[in-house]
Amino acid sequence: MDDILRILEQDARTPPERIAEMTGRSIEDVRESIVTAERDGILLSYRSQINWDALGRGDVHAIIEVRIAPQREVGFDSVAARIARFPEVRSMHLVSGDYDLAVQVTGESIYAISNFVASKLAVLEAVQGTVTHFVLKRYKEDGTLFEAEDESPHRLPVSM
Amino acid sequence: MTNSTHQDSTPRSDNAAGRRRIAQRVEDIPPSGIRKFFDLIAGQEGIISLGVGEPDFVTPWHIREAAIDSLERGHTHYTSNYGTPELRKELAAYLERLYGAKYDPQSELLITVGVSEALDLALRATLDPGDEVITGDPCYVAYFPVVHMAGGSLITAPTTMEDEFRLRASEVEKLITPQTRALLINNPSNPTGAVLDRATTEELSEMAARHDLLVIADEIYDRLVYSPDEPFTSFASLTGRSDQTIVLGGFSKSYAMTGWRVGYAAGPSDIISAMMKVHQYTMMSAPTAAQAAAVAALREGERDVQEMREAYDQRRRLLVGGLRRIGLPCVEPRGAFYAFPSIMPTGMSSEEFAERLLTEEGVAVVPGSAFGPSGEGFVRCCYAASVEDIEEALTRMGRFVERHSQSR
Numbered sequence: 297m298d299d300i301l302r303i304l305e306q307d308a309r310t311p312p313e314r315i316a317e318m319t320g321r322s323i324e325d326v327r328e329s330i331v332t333a334e335r336d337g338i339l340l341s342y343r344s345q346i347n348w349d350a351l352g353r354g355d356v357h358a359i360i361e362v363r364i365a366p367q368r369e370v371g372f373d374s375v376a377a378r379i380a381r382f383p384e385v386r387s388m389h390l391v392s393g394d395y396d397l398a399v400q401v402t403g404e405s406i407y408a409i410s411n412f413v414a415s416k417l418a419v420l421e422a423v424q425g426t427v428t429h430f431v432l433k434r435y436k437e438d439g440t441l442f443e444a445e446d447e448s449p450h451r452l453p454v455s456m
Numbered sequence: 457m458t459n460s461t462h463q464d465s466t467p468r469s470d471n472a473a474g475r476r477r478i479a480q481r482v483e484d485i486p487p488s489g490i491r492k493f494f495d496l497i498a499g500q501e502g503i504i505s506l507g508v509g510e511p512d513f514v515t516p517w518h519i520r521e522a523a524i525d526s527l528e529r530g531h532t533h534y535t536s537n538y539g540t541p542e543l544r545k546e547l548a549a550y551l552e553r554l555y556g557a558k559y560d561p562q563s564e565l566l567i568t569v570g571v572s573e574a575l576d577l578a579l580r581a582t583l584d585p586g587d588e589v590i591t592g593d594p595c596y597v598a599y600f601p602v603v604h605m606a607g608g609s610l611i612t613a614p615t616t617m618e619d620e621f622r623l624r625a626s627e628v629e630k631l632i633t634p635q636t637r638a639l640l641i642n643n644p645s646n647p648t649g650a651v652l653d654r655a656t657t658e659e660l661s662e663m664a665a666r667h668d669l670l671v672i673a674d675e676i677y678d679r680l681v682y683s684p685d686e687p688f689t690s691f692a693s694l695t696g697r698s699d700q701t702i703v704l705g706g707f708s709k710s711y712a713m714t715g716w717r718v719g720y721a722a723g724p725s726d727i728i729s730a731m732m733k734v735h736q737y738t739m740m741s742a743p744t745a746a747q748a749a750a751v752a753a754l755r756e757g758e759r760d761v762q763e764m765r766e767a768y769d770q771r772r773r774l775l776v777g778g779l780r781r782i783g784l785p786c787v788e789p790r791g792a793f794y795a796f797p798s799i800m801p802t803g804m805s806s807e808e809f810a811e812r813l814l815t816e817e818g819v820a821v822v823p824g825s826a827f828g829p830s831g832e833g834f835v836r837c838c839y840a841a842s843v844e845d846i847e848e849a850l851t852r853m854g855r856f857v858e859r860h861s862q863s864r
Contacts, residue, residue, distance in 0.1 A: 299766065307843075314843070317777045318770035453820055454493045454507035456597050456646075 297329045301339065304330075308342040345440050355402045357386075357431035358409050361395040362417065363424040372396060375422040384412045395427070406430065485601045489826030493810065497820055504849045506775075506837040507820035509646065511793070513712040513767075513840075515749070516760040522752030523716075523745040531744050537736040539567025539720070543747045546754040547720055555693035557703075563725040566732055567742045567750075571676045571706035571719035572598065573735070578672050578702050578721060579606035579638075581730040587637035589672075592623040594796075594827030594834075596646050596674070608637065614830045617798055620787045621648035625659040638670035641691070644677040647827045647836040648796045649789020651681055654689040661691060665698040670727075673703045676719070677792040679710035679761050682769045688791070692722060699724045709793075710761050711753040716746040768793050771839040775846050779837070782854035783861060793840040796824065800833045802860045810835055812860075817852035 299319045303310050312330065316323040333339035348354045364375050372390055376397060380388050387400045399417075403409040409428070418426050434442055490507075497503055538544060544561035551557045559565050568574040575598070583589070585607040591599055593612035603610040613627040628639065639660060644651045652660070664671045673691035681688040692703040706719030719742075721731055753760075772789065779786045779797045786797035799809045806823035813819050813835075824831030839846060 299770075302766070303770065310843075314774070314847075317774050318843075320773055451505075451508050451510060451512065452494065453497045453503060453505040454490050454822065455509040456488075456490055 297333065300326060300329050301333065304339065304342075308344075345438060347442055349434065349442070355404055356406055356409055357434065358401050358403075359429045359431065360397075360399040360401060360413060360417070361427040361429075362397040362399055363395045363426070364397060364420075364422045365424055367422060375420060378420065379417065382412070382416060384409070384416075395425075481605060484604060488597060489807070490597060490822055493814070493820060493822065496811065496814055500814075500818065503814070503818045503820055504841075504845050504852070505820040506839070506841060506846075506849055507822050508838050508840060510714040511709060511712040511764065511840050512842065513764055515712050515716070516753075516757060518756055519711060519713070519749045519752045519760075523749040526745045526748035531748065533744065535567075535741045535744050535747060537732055537741055538562075538565070539742060540744075540747045540751070543567055543751050543754075546751050547722075550754045551692060551722060555690045557690070557692035557697070557722070559692075559722045560725070564722060564728055566721045566728050566735065567747060568719045568721060568735065569739050569742050570708065570717045571674065571704050573739060574704040574706070574719050574721040574731075575672070575674060576602050576606070577731040577734050578704065578723075578727075579603055579608065580734050581727060582670055583608040583637055586635055588633060588635045589638045589640050590628055590631050590636060591640040591642070592621075592645065593829060594621075594645075594647055594824060594831035595640075596642050597826055599640060599642075603640070610640075611636075612828055612830075615648070615650070616830065617785070617787055617796075617834070621645065621650040621796070622656065623650070623652065623660070625656060625663050628660065629663055632667055632669070636667065636669060638672050639664050640672045640674065642674045642676075643691075644675075644681060644688075644789075644791025646677065646792055647794050647822070647824065647831065647834075648787070649792045649794045650787075651683070651686075651688065651791040653686060657689045657691060658694060661694050661696070661698065661701065664700065665696075669700065671698070671701045673701065675703055675705050677709050678705060680765055680768060680793060681791040682765070682772060683790050686790075700727075702727060707750050707753055710764075711750075711757050712760075712764060713746075713749065713753065716743065716749055718742050718746040718750045768840065771841065771843060771846055774843065775837060775839040775850070778846070778850035779853075782850060782857050784853075784857060793838055795837045795839060796831075796834050797837065798834055802857060804860065806832055806835055813853065813856055817856045819849045819852050819856075 300315055303315050312323055312326045316326045364372060366372050367374055384401045384403055385399055386402050389398045390396060391398050401409055413426055413428055493507060544565045547565055548559050548561040551559055579602055583606045587608045588611050589603045589608050590611045590613060593614050600610045611631050613631055615621040615623055661671060671691055675690055678688055678690060691701050702721055702723035704721050708714040775795050776786050776788060779795060783801050784797040784799060786795055789795050802809055806825040810821050810823040822836040824834030824836060
């Protein structure tokens with residue numbers, strides 16, 4: 297199944313027929329594997345990566361360091377789940393070091409993000425403190441370079 | 457690229473004084489069939505090329521980074537003629553890891569400017585005028601010229617699509633004469649993608665030993681073999697490897713490093729030392745930064761090799777399946793990154809097919825006849841291309857084949 301997933305990870309639009317040919321599997325096998333992976337929470341979504349910044353209407357992004365007090369029985373998970381549900385939160389990780397959660401948020405303006413931190417995040421009982429870093433420029437996201445020089449091969453059209 | 461084609465050599469370019477300007481040895485070499493297509497393509501827009509002979513991947517970043525680091529540290533001088541000690545040590549470890557082959561990094565390995573130089577050195581170090589070298593037909597386009605320039609003659613053993621372009625020891629043995637000095641074996645094969653099975657590899661090695669012949673094994677595509685149930689058998693791995701076996705390899709195809717120009721030869725110390733003698737007076741050493749990059753490739757590049765191999769394998773299935781669907785019979789290529797379909801259903805010659813496909817549909821392939829007479833009736837299609845390009849090339853080729861099969 298890994299081979300199917302790697303193809304989809306590269307290009308989520310690859311049709312099952314093509315995946316079947318590329319992997320030497322039957323189309324039924326490919327379809328079934330995809331359904332199973334979706335059902336089992338392995339294949340989560342088929343989304344596009346869009347460089348909105350290039351259109352000049354980029355949202356504002358921030359990385360927020362959040363210190364939280366772990367709670368009896370559930371540790372960090374319960375409060376983490378509450379924070380993660382906010383649609384402003386694009387990604388979130390529990391990390392080692394000086395703070396606990398690294399939270400990436402997106403908003404339409406600096407004001408919107410400030411408002412989110414002040415009125416939704418910092419007010420949670422378990423949250424002990426936050427440090428907000430506004431993103432000045434994005435270079436790479438999920439393995440995709442934003443302003444990469446063209447690395448398409450400069451090959452001779454015919455060679456030995 | 458065979459004895460028959462080099463007979464019709466181009467006219468001698470004598471100057472006014474009647475003295476030849478170009479050596480006969482070089483005049484004898486016919487113009488490259490690939491070069492011609494290069495000129496045809498120049499200036500055409502929207503061409504999809506399956507005519508290339510190199511990876512479409514860019515060298516993995518950590519390998520490039522190692523070369524940058526080497527430059528930053530000021531490593532801009534010659535290295536040992538044999539190659540840097542680090543690279544030879546890593547290479548010895550790599551060959552042992554992959555093939556269980558033991559080579560002394562001090563005396564049995566030579567780092568060269570690509571496998572192309574290694575081949576030239578192996579031939580120049582071992583051939584005397586009139587010596588014959590036997591190889592399979594079709595074969596890599598450089599074999600005839602390099603053997604010829606080393607003073608030898610290339611004798612070819614035909615292979616056929618019906619036999620999956622397998623080189624048969626029995627066919628080779630028929631061609632052995634008192635002048636035969638070496639077997640030159642490209643495994644996996646450019647252009648056919650054929651890979652020798654273990655039994656044939658052993659058989660060829662034993663036969664060479666029996667006739668006191670050198671084996672020059674050009675294994676530049678050794679890491680690009682797509683049959684999990686039959687792993688690649690390097691001539692280096694044979695337990696009874698004779699002391700007349702020279703294995704040539706490189707980094708270009710496995711690590712997408714064609715432009716770096718770094719390869720190697722592994723063999724008995726007397727032959728390696730003779731090759732080094734030629735190398736030291738003609739090349740001195742392989743590029744220093746490229747050798748640093750090659751060290752990084754051997755140390756940390758295994759994952760890259762596996763990932764690229766998987767990607768090639770997927771495109772291989774796509775291209776071979778597609779070629780068969782559009783009506784071009786194609787043997788399953790088990791190695792390298794070429795498919796070698798028959799174009800006989802169109803009734804055209806290889807050259808006509810390639811030229812018309814280029815002008816009518818903007819797809820470049822290489823006529824099989826460029827690789828020897830047994831390549832007539834076939835074209836070489838490289839699948840080191842993006843999935844989108846392969847799909848588009850197949851659509852255009854399908855249109856072309858349909859049009860021309862009907863008209864005949």
